[in-house]
Amino acid sequence: MKVLILNGSPHSNGNTSFIVNKLKESFPSDTIFVEINAFKENIKPCVECRYCWENEGCCIKDKMEVINSDDYDVLVIASPLYMSFLTPPLFSIITRLNYIWCNKHFLKISNNLKKKKGILILAGGGTGTPVYAINTAKLAFNYLNADFDEEKDYIYSLHTDKLLAKDDKEVLKQIDRTIEGLQLKDNFTLK
Numbered sequence: 001m002k003v004l005i006l007n008g009s010p011h012s013n014g015n016t017s018f019i020v021n022k023l024k025e026s027f028p029s030d031t032i033f034v035e036i037n038a039f040k041e042n043i044k045p046c047v048e049c050r051y052c053w054e055n056e057g058c059c060i061k062d063k064m065e066v067i068n069s070d071d072y073d074v075l076v077i078a079s080p081l082y083m084s085f086l087t088p089p090l091f092s093i094i095t096r097l098n099y100i101w102c103n104k105h106f107l108k109i110s111n112n113l114k115k116k117k118g119i120l121i122l123a124g125g126g127t128g129t130p131v132y133a134i135n136t137a138k139l140a141f142n143y144l145n146a147d148f149d150e151e152k153d154y155i156y157s158l159h160t161d162k163l164l165a166k167d168d169k170e171v172l173k174q175i176d177r178t179i180e181g182l183q184l185k186d187n188f189t190l191k
Contacts, residue, residue: 003027003075003170004072007022008079008090014104015123015165016080019155021109022172023121024077026179034072036063038089045092052099064096074117074182075146081082081124081158094136097102109147118146119178127163152181 003024009016024033035045041063051059058064073080086094111136118141122130134150141148155167156176165171 001028001030001074002032002034002072003065003074003076005033005076005078006038006067006090006093008034008038008077008087009123010039010087011080013078014156016078016121016162018165019123019157019171019175020078020122021074023119023175023178026175027115032146034066034095036066038087038093039101043093044094046095046098048098051107052102056103056107056109058096058099060096064093067096069091070144072116073139074119075144076119076121077140078121079133079161080121081122081130081133084128084130084132086136094140097140111143113145116144116146118144118148118153118184120156121152122156122158123157123160123165128144130156130158137139149181153178156170163167 005020006022007016011017027089044060047060049059057068061165077090079088079090082088085091100111118137120134120137122133124130128160138148155171155178157163157168157171159168
């Protein structure tokens with residue numbers, strides 16, 4: 001099994017990274033993980049050059065190719081909440097999925113991406129709402145053909161200003177629930 005993690009956190013030891021690492025520990029030991037950190041990679045946002053209106057794919061060549069390779073079984077989108085949204089570098093990566101819609105709409109090229117599982121991790125504190133971040137992640141999961149159930153595939157710690165993710169006992173329960181959900185699906189049975 002191969003898991004692609006799109007990590008929108010600038011901190012390698014923050015709340016989001018803690019949850020990502022705990023999730024990784026729950027997968028079988030032979031799982032292959034590929035992690036793209038949105039703050040460290042130089043993945044450009046969509047610039048609406050309209051290349052994808054007339055050509056298949058995107059003209060910008062960068063680490064987005066890892067996402068487009070479509071050789072993973074699980075897609076994890078992980079982000080701290082910034083003003084109720086995914087972090088800007090992670091959102092920029094998601095804008096690059098615009099080529100999928102444009103190829104379908106203008107060129108009638110269907111999305112032949114393989115079915116995969118989507119998992120969303122959000123961490124944040126304060127009085128914001130995760131709704132905008134969830135909706136953006138749902139859009140990305142949809143474009144990349146990742147099955148995502150907000151009730152089962154969503155791991156969160158939303159009061160980190162008062163309770164760090166590492167001390168949030170609900171996080172571990174959510175991880176267990178998400179992993180169990182993977183085992184129930186025929187295409188994503190864990191060994």
